Amino acid sequence: MKVVTGVIGNDIHVVANRLIDLSLKARGYEVFNLGVNTYLEEFFDAVIETDADILLISSLNGEAEGWGREVKALKAEYKGLDKLIMMIGGNLTVGAGKAEDIIPKYKSYGFDLVCHQIDLNTGLDMLADYIKEKSA
Amino acid sequence: MSSQNDKLLIDVGSTYFKVCVTSDAPERRQLEQHFRNFNQTILDDLMHKCGHTISSFDHDDVFICSSANGGLSTLIIGLTHTFSLKYATNIAFNSGINIIDTILYQDLDSATVPSDLIDVVIIAGGINSKGDAFADDLYQYLHNVNYSNIVYVGNELDAANAKAQLPELVILPNIIDDRLHIIEEDLKAYLTNLYQQDIMGKEDIKDLYQISSNQIFSTPYIVNQTLPLIDASYSVVNPFILLDIGGATTDIHYSKDLVEENMVTNNEFDRLVFKKLGVYKSRESLIFNAKNNEFVYELLMHLGVTENIFEEQSDKATRILMQLAIFLVLCKMSHYREAYTNLKLTAVKSIVLTGGVTKVLKQEEVDDIIGFFFTKILTSKHRPVTIMDTDYSIWTLGSRVQDVNLREQ
Numbered sequence: 001m002k003v004v005t006g007v008i009g010n011d012i013h014v015v016a017n018r019l020i021d022l023s024l025k026a027r028g029y030e031v032f033n034l035g036v037n038t039y040l041e042e043f044f045d046a047v048i049e050t051d052a053d054i055l056l057i058s059s060l061n062g063e064a065e066g067w068g069r070e071v072k073a074l075k076a077e078y079k080g081l082d083k084l085i086m087m088i089g090g091n092l093t094v095g096a097g098k099a100e101d102i103i104p105k106y107k108s109y110g111f112d113l114v115c116h117q118i119d120l121n122t123g124l125d126m127l128a129d130y131i132k133e134k135s136a
Numbered sequence: 137m138s139s140q141n142d143k144l145l146i147d148v149g150s151t152y153f154k155v156c157v158t159s160d161a162p163e164r165r166q167l168e169q170h171f172r173n174f175n176q177t178i179l180d181d182l183m184h185k186c187g188h189t190i191s192s193f194d195h196d197d198v199f200i201c202s203s204a205n206g207g208l209s210t211l212i213i214g215l216t217h218t219f220s221l222k223y224a225t226n227i228a229f230n231s232g233i234n235i236i237d238t239i240l241y242q243d244l245d246s247a248t249v250p251s252d253l254i255d256v257v258i259i260a261g262g263i264n265s266k267g268d269a270f271a272d273d274l275y276q277y278l279h280n281v282n283y284s285n286i287v288y289v290g291n292e293l294d295a296a297n298a299k300a301q302l303p304e305l306v307i308l309p310n311i312i313d314d315r316l317h318i319i320e321e322d323l324k325a326y327l328t329n330l331y332q333q334d335i336m337g338k339e340d341i342k343d344l345y346q347i348s349s350n351q352i353f354s355t356p357y358i359v360n361q362t363l364p365l366i367d368a369s370y371s372v373v374n375p376f377i378l379l380d381i382g383g384a385t386t387d388i389h390y391s392k393d394l395v396e397e398n399m400v401t402n403n404e405f406d407r408l409v410f411k412k413l414g415v416y417k418s419r420e421s422l423i424f425n426a427k428n429n430e431f432v433y434e435l436l437m438h439l440g441v442t443e444n445i446f447e448e449q450s451d452k453a454t455r456i457l458m459q460l461a462i463f464l465v466l467c468k469m470s471h472y473r474e475a476y477t478n479l480k481l482t483a484v485k486s487i488v489l490t491g492g493v494t495k496v497l498k499q500e501e502v503d504d505i506i507g508f509f510f511t512k513i514l515t516s517k518h519r520p521v522t523i524m525d526t527d528y529s530i531w532t533l534g535s536r537v538q539d540v541n542l543r544e545q
Contacts, residue, residue: 032316045216046316051266079242 001131002052004043006034009063016060016090023120024056027128040067044078054085054127062094068109075110085130089115089123144193145535147355147528148178148202148344151383152492155186156532167527169495179343190347198348199535202341203355207234207385208255208331211281215241215261215269215290223311223318224260224289226477229407230320231327232356234385241270244277254283256330258323259298260290263314267293275301285330289323328357355531356387356407359490362534363389366488370523373485377469378530381461381493388465394479406477419457426460431512435463438508451496458496459505462489466509481510482518490525499524 003024007017014036021033032050034042047055057064068088075081088111092102099116106114113130115123142159155168170185172178183190190198210233214220221238228236233256239247241261257278262269269291275298278286288298289311299305308322331354335341341352359380366372375391389407423446426432436443436456445456469479489502502522510516525531 034316042218045218048216049219049261049266049312049316050263 001029001054002032002050003029003054003056004032004034004046004050004052005056005058006038006043006046007036008038008040008043008057008059008067009061010037011059011061011063012036013058013060013090016058019120020056020058023124027124029054040070040074044074044081047081047084048078052084054087054131056087056089056127059088059090059092062091064088064090064092064106065094068092068106068111072110085113085127085134086111087113087115087123087127089113089118089120092116142193142197143535144190144198145532146182146190146198146200146344146348147358147531147535148172148182148200148341149355149382149492150203150385153178153182154528154531155182155189156528157189158532177343178340179346182344182347195347195349199350200344200348201353201355201358201531201535202335202344203385207232208327208334209235209252210237210256210258210327211250211254211283212236212238212258212260213241213244213274214238214259219312219316220260220262220290222477224258224323226318226406227311227320227323228258228327230360231324232331232354232407233327241274244273247277249277249280250282252282254281255334256285256287256327257281257283259286259288260311262291262294262310263312263316264292264310265314266291270294270298272301278302287323287326331357358534359387359389359530360407360534362530365533366530370488370525370529372488372523373521375484376486376488376520377479377484378488378490379462379465379493380491381458381465381489382491386461386465387491388469390469390479394481394483395477422457422461422464425464429464429467431467432460432463434512435460435505435508439504455496455501458493459501461493462502462505463509466506467513470513482514482516484520486521486523488523488525488530490528490530494524494526494528497524 005020005024007013017033017036021031024031032046032052034046043055043057046052088106092106092114093116102116103114113126115126142157142164145156145158147154152169152171157164157166159165168186173181176184210228212221212224212228214224217240221240225236225238237250259270259274285306286302286304287306287308288295289308291310295307299307306326308326309319311319311323313319335352335354344352359378363378375393377391377394378389380387380389387407392406395406433443436445439456439459441456445453466481470481471478487506499522502524506522507519510518
């Protein structure tokens with residue numbers, strides 16, 4: 001399956017981005033890595049150009065909180081993204097925050113899978129389970 | 137009579153033409169600039185004003201470039217703004233094309249069909265493993281468009297169907313690689329060729345072969361040749377931008393180091409054109425642009441004039457318009473007003489000005505307007521060094537480089 005990934009907003013956590021890239025490839029995904037400092041429109045545009053199945057956005061400095069609010073409205077402007085699996089992970093809030101508050105908030109933004117402060121492999125296992133569940 | 141190493145360089149612009157004699161002997165060097173007489177053919181006008189100089193050169197020693205063909209009109213249809221449309225636009229500008237309209241494929245059903253003849257339509261979109269990017273609606277739309285050339289630079293899987301639908305379609309390699317990077321060479325070569333053919337096909341330009349036996353090139357191409365060598369003429373510090381502000385358009389050539397986006401290309405320099413920013417042929421649209429800029433009245437106050445200056449036909453009005461053109465171009469390239477690409481202007485070390493602007497404005501007037509822009513729009517104390525190419529050294533150097541290249545082939 002094809003995955004578009006990158007770090008959203010003015011966030012330069014390149015090591016995390018590289019680890020996600022390597023881990024996805026190790027699991028057999030075809031990865032289109034947009035790198036750090038990526039804007040929301042670029043993510044969706046890359047999905048359209050590559051025909052990706054999954055969009056995996058990472059955020060390490062909490063910037064996703066601001067960008068997340070735009071996701072639903074922007075995604076609605078695109079045709080043909082209905083089947084796209086939307087996943088976000090990293091540190092998804094500024095300051096302290098509880099996962100039980102953060103996860104529903106991001107799901108309301110339009111993400112299918114939300115991984116706040118959990119390790120990468122656990123997050124990718126969640127993705128694999130979600131894909132299996134969807135295709136069953 | 138000219139000596140063996142003397143060359144005559146002629147640049148025919150939309151408003152002016154320039155005639156330059158280069159020579160090893162300083163006393164023989166000369167530069168003339170004349171306002172074009174639009175009631176005469178270019179050749180008649182040239183011979184009327186500079187006939188004596190032109191007649192003293194062998195046809196082999198006369199080199200001509202021109203941007204007076206009006207430019208090619210281009211319609212680009214692509215899948216996304218960030219990739220296919222942006223990449224194709226970038227390549228088109230770098231190929232010397234001035235007039236570019238874009239349509240996002242998903243918005244095709246609400247797009248109007250251009251009423252004028254389009255010189256070239258470009259279809260782009262998708263990496264090679266993406267198929268079915270384009271459906272019948274594209275071909276139905278194109279059926280209603282009046283175009284001279286059409287080229288497909290999208291994904292490989294859709295190419296065969298596109299060709300079947302449009303037999304006149306030229307298919308070139310995809311401009312997007314499998315890592316979403318830009319591939320420029322093939323489309324750039326195709327468009328540069330079309331531009332060249334267009335210049336050579338214009339009756340007015342064809343006449344010029346009566347005075348030169350060398351190929352006539354497009355001026356943007358010649359200027360682009362010079363950019364890597366610009367420090368041979370001036371102490372330009374990289375990264376720099378070159379503003380060519382003339383009568384009809386404003387061309388910007390900029391170091392790739394100034395681009396914020398992740399568009400990876402092999403070029404050191406890119407080009408962008410604002411087709412309606414000029415002080416003669418595009419005067420009205422320049423004024424329209426100025427009136428729509430919220431800082432313009434503050435700028436006019438800073439320059440000590442009122443908006444009545446727009447109605448005046450005087451040297452002073454031309455100077456103010458040139459200053460406005462510099463300001464508007466910088467605005468468009470900054471984050472304040474989005475062009476198709478933005479530049480990190482606070483990182484610019486040098487701004488080189490060439491074209492008609494150098495004949496109208498003094499160095500301090502240019503510095504003043506650039507200072508105003510950096511203070512007001514970028515709220516920065518940064519001041520790039522400004523360099524005025526008053527004797528058209530950049531164009532002269534570019535023409536000579538072209539001459540050397542031709543001789544080496």
